[in-house]
Amino acid sequence: MLTTWNIRGLNKIPKQKEVKRFIRSNKVKMIALLEHKIKEQKALQIIRRITPGWACITNYEYSNRGRIWILWDISEIDCVELGKSSQYIHTIIQIKSMSMRFNLTAIYGLHTVEERRGLWNDLNNWSKVQQGPWLVMGDYNAIRAGIDRALGNAEWMMQMPHLEVRVMDPGCSDHSPLCMNFEDTEDKGPKPFKFLNHLAKHKEFLVKVKEAWQKRNERNIMKDVWCRLKQVKQAMKSLNRAEYNAIGDKIQQCRQHLSELQEQMRDSGQPEDVIIDEKNTKAQLEKWLGWKKVS
Secondary structure (H helix, E strand, C coil): CEEEEECCCCCCHHHHHHHHHHHHHCCCCEEEEECCCCCHHHHHHHHHHHCCCCEEEECCCCCCCCCEEEEECCCCEEEEEEEECCCEEEEEEEEHHHCEEEEEEEEECCCCHHHHHHHHHHHHHHHHHCCCCEEEEEEEEECCCEEEEEEECHHHHHHCCCCCEEECCCCCCCCCCEEECCCCCCCCCCCCCCCCHHHHHCCCHHHHHHHHHCCCCCCCHHHHHHHHHHHHHHHHHHHHHHHHCCHHHHHHHHHHHHHHHHHHCCCCCCCHHHHHHHHHHHHHHHHHHCCCECC
8 A cells, every 4th residue: 555644743652653553554565754844863763663674765855854754665665766855756666566667756735835836847847757657646735736635647547547545534643644555456346426526627517416406305404405415426426437437448539539530631621520520639638638636
């Protein structure tokens, strides 16, 4: 299991014990601890206490508070640092037992818009040279991006669509750990409903919500509200299945259709509907490639 966790105040022994217990009981093999507020001279001692025998990467050279630690079990995972700043550590990960390789960026965003501008610029620069699956996890400290959030690129969505981030109970912290289990991928039945932000951008979103909400069910007001919410949930699940399942196949279909259209357009004098079709297909491809949120 891979985890990121804002665990402010890790200098307290009881909190260190809780983190160690969390790692052991959840079989965590890699964890990024954020905003721990441990001074550099104490860091190695506490890291060894929490995760004996593990390797680590920190960012003390960019922040005297060392806001980010990445710790991992070297018998299970290979991790190589590619870059870092006061707000992130960017790595490439290899899970040995699964031959799985991807990039991971652990984030702790600073508290002001001006301070976070450097983070956004760096992530944008990494995206231009990024190849293969990329997961960006951590505490963004930004309302628009959410607070604790995990984001994946299009390659992640295509190659690892079965992997989901779980938001665990916060325990000894005021932030919830974000956890991704790479081993337990079998289907265990129905999953709890999650509202995904991309649904709100769909052209039929308001229509579907209105249709579901207007169906009156019960005379009892509270039970009627519950029934309406359940109907809206079913409508959203249906819309999500119809539009957003098998995103890798949709991207491939768009690319294939776009290639056929552009090959056809090499010959001059093509009708206007072909040009319009090409434009619409480009828009569809951009839509699917832009659907990046894992959680």
